[in-house]
Amino acid sequence: MSEHVRLHIPGPVEISPATYEAMATPMIGHRSKDFVALYDDIHPGLQELLGTQQPVFLSTSSAWGIMEGSIRNLVKKKVLCCCSGAFSDKWIDVARRCGKEGEALQYEWGTPVDPADIDAKLATGEFDTVTFIHNETSTGVMNPLAEVAAVVRKYDDVCLVVDTVSSFTVVPIEFDKLGIDVLLTGSQKALALPPGLAVFTVSDRAFDRASTIDDRGYYFDFLEFKKNQAKSMTPSTPCIATIYGLRHQVKQIFAEGIEARFARHEKLNNIVHEWIRENGFEFFAPEGFRSKSLTCIANNKGIDVAKLQQIMREEHKIQLDGGYGKIKGTSFRLSNMGDETEETIGNLLNCLDAALPKV
């Protein structure tokens, strides 16, 4: 393990040996009492972390499964997709591929979503669903979730779908209080698990909507998840090893304390921010809207990012991100999500200090 290349990219993130060990628990049948006990063991903790009394579901898919599933379960009229980065931009494309009518509320990458714009769009009465990415991992922007939720809740018949893939358990998220309709996250980012598992919850409004839609399919049918969860099971055979990992991580989160976990992310994020300022770099995201789980650095100094990645990998055994999609090379990102500590982030920054003069 000590010889591997350590991940400092914003997903998949580094996984602890203890998590791998938990995942190596002997296999069980997914219709057995053992699986029921496993699901029952983590369900209350997941509800607490999501801030909900609703059932919490485990989908053996990456986050995109539930992002697409939300479209298929909820959109009857038209979906408004808040687009401001690689992941949010793709959601409108996914909606159209599902045969749904959609409109992009498009922002420049790096610009936060403005709740007033959503309000103006919803006032037309054309839309029944909004897709929103809380933490746009490609740009390092954290969008104003509470404000957006407050606006959508003015419209009783509009469902709000929120992606928290890179912000879940990084900052508080209150599903019930904010009146969100679908909240989803994936395993390989903020939760520091291997890829392949999505965790999500659904409001009664969204279940009601889904029950009026005929072509929900099977694999991502919210009502199928609900029916099975009532028996502490999943619709089909889940990735049980990753769920063992999830049980371990949920226990770790409560052992650390959720407030302490938020504070750790904030502190590590501040250490990264300090380093950025000291080194004369600029932030891609505006002040007040910066992610707490990763930082997108604007390459204002025009360094050779690919070379930096190469040196970090070859000389320091660290996998560094080189920027996502159309901002590859003109930006790069440092992740502090998951199980990172002052020591591991300190080491990352020390290695960058050693590598930077060479690029």
Ligand SMILES: *Cc1c(COP(=O)(O)O)cnc(C)c1O
């Ligand atoms: C990584 C990411 C996704 C996509 O996750 P997959 O696991 O590839 O499906 C979606 N949304 C956000 C915000 C992400 O960071």
